[in-house]
Amino acid sequence: MAAAVSGEDFTNLQLLLKAPSKDAVRDVCVQSHRAPSRRLAETTASAFSIPAAQAAQLVQSLHVLSHHVLFYNLSSPEQILALFPESFHSSLKNLITKILLENSPTWRTEAVSDQISLPQLKELDWRVDMVTGSDSVSRMSVPTCLVQLKMEDPCPSAGGESVSTVTVELSRESLDTILDGLGRIRDQLSVVAGK
Amino acid sequence: MSTWGEHYAALSRLAVGQTLMVNQLVDMEWKFGVTVGTSEIQKVGNVFLQLKLVVRKGNSTENVYMELTLPQFYNFLHEMERAKASMECFS
Numbered sequence: 001m002a003a004a005v006s007g008e009d010f011t012n013l014q015l016l017l018k019a020p021s022k023d024a025v026r027d028v029c030v031q032s033h034r035a036p037s038r039r040l041a042e043t044t045a046s047a048f049s050i051p052a053a054q055a056a057q058l059v060q061s062l063h064v065l066s067h068h069v070l071f072y073n074l075s076s077p078e079q080i081l082a083l084f085p086e087s088f089h090s091s092l093k094n095l096i097t098k099i100l101l102e103n104s105p106t107w108r109t110e111a112v113s114d115q116i117s118l119p120q121l122k123e124l125d126w127r128v129d130m131v132t133g134s135d136s137v138s139r140m141s142v143p144t145c146l147v148q149l150k151m152e153d154p155c156p157s158a159g160g161e162s163v164s165t166v167t168v169e170l171s172r173e174s175l176d177t178i179l180d181g182l183g184r185i186r187d188q189l190s191v192v193a194g195k
Numbered sequence: 196m197s198t199w200g201e202h203y204a205a206l207s208r209l210a211v212g213q214t215l216m217v218n219q220l221v222d223m224e225w226k227f228g229v230t231v232g233t234s235e236i237q238k239v240g241n242v243f244l245q246l247k248l249v250v251r252k253g254n255s256t257e258n259v260y261m262e263l264t265l266p267q268f269y270n271f272l273h274e275m276e277r278a279k280a281s282m283e284c285f286s
Contacts, residue, residue, distance in 0.1 A: 071237050111235040118245055118262040124274050128281040134214040142211055143282040147220075147275075149248075151261050166259050168220040168250050175279050181223055182272045185244065189227065189265070192242075 005068050009061035010085055016058070016092055018048040029099045032062040033107060069100050070107050077101065119151035119164060145170040221256060222249035244268050 019025045028044050036059040045055035065083070074080050080097045126147045133139060148167045156162040170178065227244040241264075248259040263271065 067235070070235060073236065073238060108236060111233070112239065112241065115230070115233045115235065115239075117243075118260045121246075121261050121263045121267050121271070124271055126274060126278045128278055128285075130285055131214060134211075136210045136213045137207070140211055140214070141285070142214070143285045144216070145278050145282060146217075147278070149259075149261065166218070166248070166250065168218045168248065169216045170220050170278075171216070172282055174220050175275065175282065178220070178223055179272075179275055179279060181225065182268075182275060185225055185227065185268065186272060189242070189268075 003064050003068070005061075005065050005083060007085065009064050010088055012054075012057045012061035013065070013096065014089060014092070015048065015050055015054055016096070017089060018050055020047060022095060024048070025095060026099050028059065029062055029066065029096070030103060032059045033066040033103070036060045036063040065096075066100060066103075066107070069104060070111060073108070075101070075104065114154060117154050119153045121149060122152045122163075123150035124148070143172060145172075145175055216251075219251045220248060221251050223247070224249075 016025050016028075019028070024047055028040070028047075031040050036056075038056070041052060041056035041059050044050075044059060045052040048055065050058075068074075068083070069080060074083075077097055080100055081093060084093045124147065126145060128143055128145050131140060131142045131144055146167060146169050148165060150163065150165050153162045153164070224247040225245060227242065230239045230241050230243055232239055244263045244265070246261050246263065248261075250257050250259060
């Protein structure tokens with residue numbers, strides 16, 4: 001969730017001035033976006049030689065800032081620079097803005113693929129069989145189609161399986177009906193795309 | 196004999212129709228739309244398609260829900276057309 005960026009967050013961000021290098025700043029920005037974990041706070045505390053409590057606040061504030069930029073899709077330097085208070089250290093402000101702009105496209109793509117969803121269709125395989133006999137008719141020649149759908153749940157509930165497989169059997173009539181339905185979807189989609 | 200002749204075709208169809216089918220697909224419903232925003236991104240704009248397949252399992256039915264992106268949908272349509280073409284080879 002995107003919380004608003006507060007004055008206190010910007011105060012915490014000035015702790016980045018204690019970073020040993022620009023790469024260290026970049027690393028902590030990227031890692032805090034994913035998850036402002038305690039482990040990250042600890043490694044940051046030792047890398048920057050600051051108390052663990054301050055490192056934890058820094059990591060949390062970076063997380064708030066990067067998610068704010070992602071949520072509102074702030075894609076120009078001016079938009080991001082405008083977030084910072086007047087008194088903020090100028091070169092640090094420019095460095096943070098540059099890092100946020102560099103990573104935004106990746107973060108956006110990840111957010112879109114991670115968004116909540118019904119299980120996603122990942123793979124589709126089929127085979128067509130000729131049924132030549134059964135317990136009701138000794139000789140027959142009826143085609144039938146088996147379709148296997150593999151689905152992946154992008155956010156499985158705790159303890160739940162993320163990949164599930166369903167195999168369905170279709171008669172010729174069912175397959176025709178499905179194709180009819182899919183054709184109608186395609187027509188409706190092209191109407192929407194045309195708008 | 197003539198009664199048998201009249202009804203043979205219908206009876207055969209009934210017998211064939213009673214042939215075991217595993218996880219028979221009995222219905223398909225769909226909806227599609229545009230994702231407007233998420234908790235992570237205020238404005239999104241991608242198309243989604245949701246399918247519900249109703250599958251007969253024994254005496255009851257089970258609903259299977261899934262979501263497809265547009266490329267996955269076109270792939271699904273393409274594969275089903277190929278399956279149909281394969282079935283038609285037999286007739």
